[in-house]
Amino acid sequence: MEVFFSFLHDNLLLIYLLIFSILLGIEVISKVPAVLHTPLMSGANAIHGVVLVGAIIVLFNARADDYLSLSLGFIAVVFGTLNVVGGFAVTDRMLEMFKKKKK
Amino acid sequence: MNATYLLDLLYLIAAITFVVGLKMLSHPDTARRGNQVAAVGMTLAVLGTLLLHPSADREMGDARTMKLLLLYAALAIGGAIGWIAAYRVKMTSMPQMVSLFNGLGGGCAALLAVAELKLQHDGFGHAGISYGAMILVLFTMFFGSVSFTGSLLAYAKLEDLVKDSAITLPRHSVVNMILLAGILGLIAYITFGAGENGMMWGLILFGISLVYGFMFVAPIGGADMPVVISVLNSFTGLTAAAAGIIYENLIMLVGGILVGASGSILTILMCKAMNRSIMNVLVGSFGGSSAASTKNAGDQTVREISVNDAAVLLNYSGSVMIVPGYGLAVAQAQKICKELDELLESNGVDVKYAIHPVAGRMPGHMNVLLAEADVPYPKLFDLEEANDLLAKSDVVIVVGANDVVNPAAKDDPGSPIYGMPVLEVWESKNVIVMKRSMKSGYAGIENELFFHPKTKMLFGDAKDTLQKLVSEVKSL
Incomplete structure (x- = not known):
């Protein structure tokens, strides 16, 4: 206790x-209305890409002669960036369509 | 001024943009702006970390330069591939793409955890070695790995690269339980007892977690993939939050928890739309029990209708309801469908769309596809409204949908989809079903609707058939 x-x-x-x-x-x-479930999931997906920040810190923390940690950090940063950039871009593409038809 | 103060401010701004962005994302008018707001916040957080984070100065001189170069290279590679992939992907393949990006986020977390374990082992870790920090690292490794392989498998299933039955073992759920127990045991052992050998056991845990992610998703049917993706999405959120605690990094913590919580709610909403519980989706295997269905459709006859007759039927009816399904999407027939809609409207027919919550492959997927074809919002009706309207409609056209219009969900307790809310198209006066063949739907079960006395089948590719219908109606 x-x-x-x-x-x-x-x-x-x-x-x-x-x-x-x-x-x-x-x-x-x-x-949230059902219409937006897919874009919302996609947007949330991009936001958890914030784990990229952690990957950057790991790469900083690795010693310059610790090749294993450096490579792990490197791949982690690539993956994280893919998650962030791809996630936001895909969401934007989906939502672009919602805007068009409002005119 | 201390650089970390500025970084704290940037993180605070980013956290606010995440909350505001998510809020805006949940309303159609502001959704796109919301996504952009969150993206700006993310850019601030990432750039801030890159330029201002104190760990950048742990080593100086060449070592520092080398690591920065590595970082910029990684960011450039990931950014370029992500951007190109996001703009190349077809709208119909969106769900797979989201799954793939989610998996990569999970992979990022898992690798981060492995690297952190190595650093801690060498005495270079961020958090030092405490039981709490160790458990968080292993937790991140486990959930990140599960999200990684699970999402990749979900991607493969949605792309039809693997068959559901090919990757399930006998007594699959027992094997999964054993794996999970082993993983929990390993986490406890590494934290409290492994000592010097911690790194080796950590790698073993990493391996088993990767296998578990695959095994976790393997028995779940393709039709349930949206729910799985949503679950894995919140897993990745949790890993980001756990990593945030390890690094005492509030933006990771807040961002991760937000996604973890909203992802769970979204999962529940999706399950509600299918009238199933999450346990049922994740544990009970879909489709496997279809043999228990009491009905046998083998000896029933189907009635076909010619394009010409269908055109006449449509043109001289008062109200038409279109039920689009994934078949419409794969055939890329949204635009021609809209053309038929306009043509009928100009001839005085009232045309509406009935959208099942899980039409397409993800909730809301069909709305995105129809929006792409400029179908006006007010013409789309969700399940409950549509069911009222269906009973009053003269003709219902089912384009490439199957499971969402299956009467077995209402009246066959033996059917695996029994209890799922469906569009009751058979309540209307006439039903025209456009299909490529008599093949069963994504859930892999027979559909009584095709043998219903009101139903007439119009076989062929959705796009071709709609095209022919348009020209037939024009020539009337």
Whole structure:
């Protein structure tokens, strides 16, 4: 019990942030019309590409003579960039069509 | 001024753009702008990390330059391929593409975790070695790997590169349970007991997780892939959040959690549209039980209709309802379908579209395809409205749809799709079904509708047939 409370105390802000982010994520999505499910999934898909930031940090942290970590980081950055760029571009292409017919 | 303060500000702005962007994405008028807002935020976060993150200065001189060059090269390669792929892909293949990009994000997280494990092992890690940090690294590795191989398999299934039955083992779910138990055991062992051998066991965990991702998706039928992609999408979100905790990086945490939460909600919404529970989709195998169906369609006859008769029927009816399915999309027939619609409208026929929530291969997919062909919004009706209208329609044309108009979902408890809401096209006065052949639909089951007394079949490629219909109607 002691451990649990001290953990709670030390990470209070983080825990708040986690809970509010979860609630926010649920709240933002729950009223979406079915028409937008596919673009929305695609847009969310692009946003989790933020993991790219972590890949960049890993590559920075790797020592210059640690080729294994460097290559892993390199491939991770390529994958992450693909996720981000491709994700946003594909979503934009889908949504472009929704705009056209509004005229 | 300290560079990290500026970076903190950039991350804060990016986090706000993610929330605002997602919110805007959930309304048709602002959706496109929302996506762009989030993209701008992402650019800020990535550029900020690249230029301002303190870990860039862990080594100076040539080592620093070399790593920066590597980074720019990786960003350029990934960016170029992503951009080209996104603009080359056909609208019909969108779901596969989303799955592929999602898988790469998962792969990114998994590799990041492997590299982080190696760094921690060498004493160069970011977080130092604590039980909490280790569990997060392994968690990221597991979910990232599952998302990677799972999404790639989902991609392959949607592209029809693999057959569902070819990759399922006997007692598949038992094998999966054993794998999962092994993975959990490994995570506990590496965290608390592996010590010096942690790296080796970490690589083994990586391998098994990759296999598990494949095994996880393998038994799930092609028709359920949208749900699977949505689940894997939230997995990748969770990995981004976990990695965010490892690096005490709030933008990764917020972005990841947002996607994890919204992805889960989206998954639930999709399952609701198919009237199935998530457990049912992920655990129960689809299609495998179709043999249990009580009805046998073998000895029934189908009635065919000629293009000429169909044109007359359509032209002299008061109201027509079009039910588009994936067959319309693969035949690229949206535009010619719209032409038929305009032609009939000009002859005084009321034309509407009935869109099943899972028409196409993903919820909303069909709306995207019809929007591409400039079909006006107000002509599209969703399931409930459409079912009211269908009963009043003179003619219903089913173009390349199958499972979403299958009466078995309503009256055959033995059918694997029993309970799924369907468009009740048989309630209308006449049904014309356009199909290439009598082949069964994506769920792999028979469709009683084709033998229904009101139904007339019009065989052929959707695009060709619609083209012929247009010229027939014109010549009347």
